[in-house]
Amino acid sequence: MTVTTLSAVAARLTDASVRAAVATEPLAWPAALADDAWCMSPELVSLYGTPAWDALDDGGRRRLAFFECVNFFTLNIHGERALMEGIARRLYARDLADHAHYLHHFLAEENQHMTWFGGFCQRYAGKLYPDRKLVLPREHAPGEEDVLFFARALIFELLVDTFNRRMANDDRLHPLVREINRRHHEDESRHLAFGRLLVEDLWRRHAPRWNPATRAAIPAYLAAYLTASWKEYYNPDVYKDAGIADPIRVAREAFAAAAPRARRADLEARCVRVLRELDLWPTETES
Amino acid sequence: MTLTAKQRLRAWILEHGRRIDDAELGDDTPLLERRILSSLQIADLLLFLEELRGKPVELEGLTGAAFRDLGAMARAFLPTEPVAEAA
Numbered sequence A: 001m002t003v004t005t006l007s008a009v010a011a012r013l014t015d016a017s018v019r020a021a022v023a024t025e026p027l028a029w030p031a032a033l034a035d036d037a038w039c040m041s042p043e044l045v046s047l048y049g050t051p052a053w054d055a056l057d058d059g060g061r062r063r064l065a066f067f068e069c070v071n072f073f074t075l076n077i078h079g080e081r082a083l084m085e086g087i088a089r090r091l092y093a094r095d096l097a098d099h100a101h102y103l104h105h106f107l108a109e110e111n112q113h114m115t116w117f118g119g120f121c122q123r124y125a126g127k128l129y130p131d132r133k134l135v136l137p138r139e140h141a142p143g144e145e146d147v148l149f150f151a152r153a154l155i156f157e158l159l160v161d162t163f164n165r166r167m168a169n170d171d172r173l174h175p176l177v178r179e180i181n182r183r184h185h186e187d188e189s190r191h192l193a194f195g196r197l198l199v200e201d202l203w204r205r206h207a208p209r210w211n212p213a214t215r216a217a218i219p220a221y222l223a224a225y226l227t228a229s230w231k232e233y234y235n236p237d238v239y240k241d242a243g244i245a246d247p248i249r250v251a252r253e254a255f256a257a258a259a260p261r262a263r264r265a266d267l268e269a270r271c272v273r274v275l276r277e278l279d280l281w282p283t284e285t286e287s
Numbered sequence B: 001m002t003l004t005a006k007q008r009l010r011a012w013i014l015e016h017g018r019r020i021d022d023a024e025l026g027d028d029t030p031l032l033e034r035r036i037l038s039s040l041q042i043a044d045l046l047l048f049l050e051e052l053r054g055k056p057v058e059l060e061g062l063t064g065a066a067f068r069d070l071g072a073m074a075r076a077f078l079p080t081e082p083v084a085e086a087a
């Protein structure tokens, strides 16, 4: 991918962002959500297909789905906050200066997403779940930190978008939840188009100058990052709020159980395919 | 005999961390600096610590300093053990 193409895409996406911003009506927030509203597709609830799910009655499942939705929206906020911090820091950096104009739109959109997700969590749950991620500082080869930052963002956005697309089309869900998922998916299609090209550009440009060990460590790290991202979808705080006993053990067991594993493989397929196409996924011998 | 919370934490690090033998892991072995533990393991480790403590960890304002070594983690997260850990 040449820089010229990336610039052309960024220019086209900027126009699309401007049009989308003009067309967007404010969200309609009901004073309260009905107790029996589904807020997450049951098949996407982390415990679906495990004994803990089977033990719940219908009301308990809907209640769990509500807190899963709060967790999903919370994960979006934590991810978007990290993304905004990183982008703001890099706004006029040399590698990205050509795309600064698009990045301003990107930031504005992520900020708006956080008002949707945060608005939902604060209004209906009265809280967000805390973030257990911590990025510890370490030494990087030139350009490595940027490659990792944007590759992590791409993984985060691809995973979230798979959930968004499914939930936008699920007519069992509360209309507000569907609408938030639909709008997010619409904006994220642009972020994903840009993010993928940017990761490709940075990786092709910087990696050849790194030593082989540094280069080889990247796909393995990203695979581990995807696993760590998945673990956040199995949040004991959610299970506790849903009245489930021994929530940390339930989280650990659900993560290891067969049905959730198969579901993750399905939901992450697009993410893995994209990383593979970019040579950013471990080959058979490495994994 | 039952293990103390700190002994269980030490066993967790030996099981999940990289490149370290039992004999080598002391209270002041730098876990992050030597990349025995990585950023991606912190969330799992925090959940394990919450289990050990039996209550949540205050996450706001938490930095890598609390995870520097076994001693730092025990001081930051674990209740003080009543029995002195001689030898």
Ligand SMILES: [Fe+2]
Binding pocket: A080, A109, A110, A113, A184, A188
């Ligand atoms: Fe977003």
Ligand SMILES: [Fe+2]
Binding pocket: A110, A157, A187, A188, A191
């Ligand atoms: Fe985004």
